[in-house]
Amino acid sequence: MAEQDKLSIVLFSGDLDKALAAFMLATTGASMGMEVKIFFTFWGLNVIKKNEGSIKSKGLMRKMLNIMNRGGSKRLKLSKFNMFGLGTWMIKRLMKEINMPSVEEFIVMAHEMGVKLIPCSTTCGLMGVEQEAFRPEAEPLAGAAYFLAEASQSKVALFI
Amino acid sequence: MAEQDKLSIVLFSGDLDKALAAFMLATTGASMGMEVKIFFTFWGLNVIKKNEGSIKSKGLMRKMLNIMNRGGSKRLKLSKFNMFGLGTWMIKRLMKEINMPSVEEFIVMAHEMGVKLIPCSTTCGLMGVEQEAFRPEAEPLAGAAYFLAEASQSKVALFI
Amino acid sequence: MAEQDKLSIVLFSGDLDKALAAFMLATTGASMGMEVKIFFTFWGLNVIKKNEGSIKSKGLMRKMLNIMNRGGSKRLKLSKFNMFGLGTWMIKRLMKEINMPSVEEFIVMAHEMGVKLIPCSTTCGLMGVEQEAFRPEAEPLAGAAYFLAEASQSKVALFI
Incomplete structure (x- = not known):
């Protein structure tokens, strides 16, 4: 397959x-x-979770995880200088x-520009998160094989 | 050199x-x-250190470093929500x-599937870690030039 | 555009x-x-800030940010085991x-070898950092479009 003008990003991090x-x-x-295309995995899943409502998940541990690790674009924090929220606010x-x-605005804008926002199916399974936990801009879940096939055809592939 | 169907990963992180x-x-x-190919560097070296025994290293500082930074696939922790081990256990x-x-199982599986697990020689020198500190699945140490030559021929190269 | 023998790195992190x-x-x-080419963005900007003098910036919040987040190659800390400076010193x-x-020496060496050190204009704007805050080895500021154009022509592109 020839390389096309594609950019594939894995967003592993949930930091602002x-x-x-x-x-x-x-x-x-x-x-x-x-x-x-952006592939959201692990903590990065938080970025495209809905800001409202609670996340349904089966089992006590997944429930606990999804309370601590609530997510939503408005809840992200800086990786440094968060300072109990002060740095993030600044x-x-x-x-x-x-x-x-x-x-929040970037997600809407990116979606309107045709950027595909794809949650990783494997880490969704691990963390007990289902499609309905994600914003309407999110595409259907997909796995690592789909990412690698896309990245193989991309001029630029980055892991963030 | 033409690009082949190669995937080259630098694993810098030692997080689970x-x-x-x-x-x-x-x-x-x-x-x-x-x-x-996965190139293990800095904290990533911990991932393919042996789980058993102690690591011999010369000099007091490298000994201290290798005690604090013991490594082994069974000692890795989450980058977030470790919570003194509770999050990692969950x-x-x-x-x-x-x-x-x-x-642990991924390492054995990857090795059997032909994935090459390569410790970075420079950071091994820095941290006083030798080939014998690594599991039998690890390849001989190699440097940054080898990684860049491989990555240049890879369809996908990622820094994790 | 054909791929040339190029390596493009985003340095997002300011860790040693x-x-x-x-x-x-x-x-x-x-x-x-x-x-x-190395593109310095967010905390990575600290790596090529001058070690001496203070950083002029407009507005109280950007002044505070630039005091906390002073930067300079000699002020970088380890991402792990910093231990109040002991680990970094070791x-x-x-x-x-x-x-x-x-x-410090790597920056001078890289510059002499022709490596281009490019601060990201967008995060400079965000953090209130201007060209004069950077060492003489730094190139003029450039944005994400310049990075993507370069990365598209690169054999290897990494986000660190």
Whole structure:
């Protein structure tokens, strides 16, 4: 298969700063005419969980995990200098000042630009998260084989 | 050199979750017929250290480092929600429930599937770790030049 | 565009160990004849900030951020085992023992070998950092579109 103008990103991290990096690259790539896919795995699943409601999951441990690890684009924190929320709050204010979209806005924007947002089926199984936990912008779940097939055809593949 | 169906992964992290991500991708790639190599560097070296015995190293500081940073596939912890071991224990139980291999099992499986597990010679030198500290599945040590030569011929190269 | 012998690295992290990994790969790539570029973004900007003087920035929050997040190659810390500076000090001593360059030396060396060190314009805007905050080895600021164009032409692109 020939390489096409594709950009494939694994977003493993659920940190606010890494999510921003992923969406900046994704939307920039889309605006350059690249076909962009983000695969959300492990903590990265949090980024595209719904902000509202609770997450149904079977078994006590998965319930506990999904309470601690609630997710939703509005709940992400900085990987550094979170300082009990102060650093995260500051960065969000600075983002507004320079008119940078929030993660919430980036998700909507990326979706409208045709970026595919794909939750990893294996880590969903591990953490007891189902399709309905994700925002409507999320595509159906897919596995590592799908990512590798896409990445093999991509000019740029990154693990964030 | 033409690009072949190769997947090259640097595993820099020694966290349980990132090691799982690396091995899921590696074994999936191998099952798809890709030629897969994982280069273990820095904290990632811990993933393929032996679980048993102590690590011989010269000099007081390297001895201290290798005690604190003991390694072995069974000693890896989550990058988040470790909670003094509780989170790590929970994830391991959830993995068993869905029949996901442990890192220990992933290493053996990957090796049997032909995935090459290569410790980085430079960081081994830095940390005072020698070939004998690694499991029998590990290949001989190799440096950054070898990784870059491989990655240049790979369809997918990731830094985890 | 045909792929050339290029290596493009995003350095997102400001940790000593990840900076070392980036510069080891970059200088090794350059010595193999690859055309190498490192794009510094978010905490990675700290790696190529000047070690001396203070950073001028407008507004109270950006001033606070730049005091906490001072940066400079000599202020980087390990991502693990920093132990209030003890671990970082130990690693720096071990690096000297095996004649591994410090980050400071790696920057000068990489620059002399032709590696381009490029700060990300968007995160500079976010954090209130201007060109003059960076060492003379730094290239002019550039954005995500420039990185993606370069990465698309690169044999190896990594996010560290």
